[in-house]
Amino acid sequence: MQAIVYTKYGSPDVLQLKEVAKPTPKDNQVLIKIYAASANPLDWHLMRAEPFLARLENGLLKPKNTKLGADVAGRVEAVGRNGTQFQAGDEVFGAISINELGGFAEYVCAPEALLALKPAKMTFEQAAAVPIAAFTALQGLRDKGQIQSGQKVLINGASGGVGTFAVQIAKSFGTEVTGVCSTRNLDIVRSIGADYVIDYTKEDFTQNGQRYDLIFDAVGNRSVSDYQRALRPNGIGSVAGFTTLSRLFQVILLGAWVSKTGRQKIGLMATASPNKKDLVFIKELLEAGKVVPVIDRTYPLSEVAEAIRYLEEGHARGKVVITVEQNSKT
Numbered sequence: 553m554q555a556i557v558y559t560k561y562g563s564p565d566v567l568q569l570k571e572v573a574k575p576t577p578k579d580n581q582v583l584i585k586i587y588a589a590s591a592n593p594l595d596w597h598l599m600r601a602e603p604f605l606a607r608l609e610n611g612l613l614k615p616k617n618t619k620l621g622a623d624v625a626g627r628v629e630a631v632g633r634n635g636t637q638f639q640a641g642d643e644v645f646g647a648i649s650i651n652e653l654g655g656f657a658e659y660v661c662a663p664e665a666l667l668a669l670k671p672a673k674m675t676f677e678q679a680a681a682v683p684i685a686a687f688t689a690l691q692g693l694r695d696k697g698q699i700q701s702g703q704k705v706l707i708n709g710a711s712g713g714v715g716t717f718a719v720q721i722a723k724s725f726g727t728e729v730t731g732v733c734s735t736r737n738l739d740i741v742r743s744i745g746a747d748y749v750i751d752y753t754k755e756d757f758t759q760n761g762q763r764y765d766l767i768f769d770a771v772g773n774r775s776v777s778d779y780q781r782a783l784r785p786n787g788i789g790s791v792a793g794f795t796t797l798s799r800l801f802q803v804i805l806l807g808a809w810v811s812k813t814g815r816q817k818i819g820l821m822a823t824a825s826p827n828k829k830d831l832v833f834i835k836e837l838l839e840a841g842k843v844v845p846v847i848d849r850t851y852p853l854s855e856v857a858e859a860i861r862y863l864e865e866g867h868a869r870g871k872v873v874i875t876v877e878q879n880s881k882t
């Protein structure tokens with residue numbers, strides 16, 4: 553089969569489309585014929601081994617797992633010996649666990665526990681756009697953010713892969729949502745349900761006197777004192793991303809101190825954890841039309857390097873999707 557592989561860390565130039573062995577499912581896995589995948593910042597963090605700590609996970613000098621791609625949607629081709637939940641022909645979607653990846657390929661094996669049936673009305677491209685970004689939004693809002701109906705919620709980075717899910721998921725919890733994005737994305741953020749939008753090129757949400765119960769930051773470019781200023785006295789700041797290592801460490805260290813000594817809670821959310829319960833929860837939101845994936849661009853498998861290059865610029869509008877076969881629409 554064809555797959556994107558990389559044998560050394562570096563820019564998207566290290567990514568190559570190669571002929572590799574088709575995988576065989578383990579007892580608890582299914583083999584999926586992939587029709588679409590999607591790219592996440594995780595892919596370029598691993599590809600570049602940035603931050604350096606990524607090397608502790610995936611090899612100090614060169615990558616141990618030479619494949620990338622977590623989010624996939626496709627058709628079950630074979631079922632492992634202990635498989636009970638799916639059968640050949642089922643259309644499924646989900647995220648491959650971070651230690652294995654391999655979604656930028658024609659086939660991948662994944663445990664049944666990480667997959668769900670694809671919503672029938674969605675295309676493979678739409679379904680592949682969902683898993684990691686939606687898990688991040690859901691877990692960041694619900695688990696770290698303790699979101700509750702009636703709250704005032706601000707989403708920083710509302711127009712990105714994670715942000716477009718965060719706006720819609722926060723609305724589904726019955727909150728009032730303010731989305732922060734640049735001028736060109738104001739309309740799209742409004743169209744996915746934000747009650748208010750703030751153009752970060754014209755207004756600083758931490759300086760306008762508004763206070764929020766929950767700030768979910770899908771950019772990670774603000775200081776702890778910025779969050780403190782924009783949060784209500786017992787508000788929560790749930791940070792998903794970071795733009796520099798000093799921002800990251802400030803949120804971890806100073807955020808922990810602020811959370812311990814005051815009523816506001818500010819900190820980095822845990823790495824998004826793919827799991828069936830949340831995937832089914834998200835699937836129900838998709839089926840109810842409460843969440844609709846926003847797709848910015850699609851690239852064929854042979855152009856994953858271009859897709860990652862575009863994502864790395866940091867201005868994707870929704871998700872960047874990889875199509876693995878042209879006639880993959882349902």
Ligand SMILES: NC(=O)c1ccc[n+]([C@@H]2O[C@H](COP(=O)([O-])OP(=O)(O)OC[C@H]3O[C@@H](n4cnc5c(N)ncnc54)[C@H](OP(=O)(O)O)[C@@H]3O)[C@@H](O)[C@H]2O)c1
Nearest residue numbers: 593688709711712713714734770793794823824866867868
């Ligand atoms: N904790 C986890 O497990 C986890 C999982 C997934 C992602 N993440 C992290 O979450 C972050 C977001 O991921 P993503 O997939 O959403 O990335 P993405 O799709 O690349 O995000 C791009 C978006 O960020 C917006 N943006 C850039 N600068 C901004 C600013 N100063 N203020 C507001 N918005 C700004 C851009 O809007 P404009 O074009 O309008 O500037 C664009 O729409 C990344 O740092 C990623 O590493 C963490």
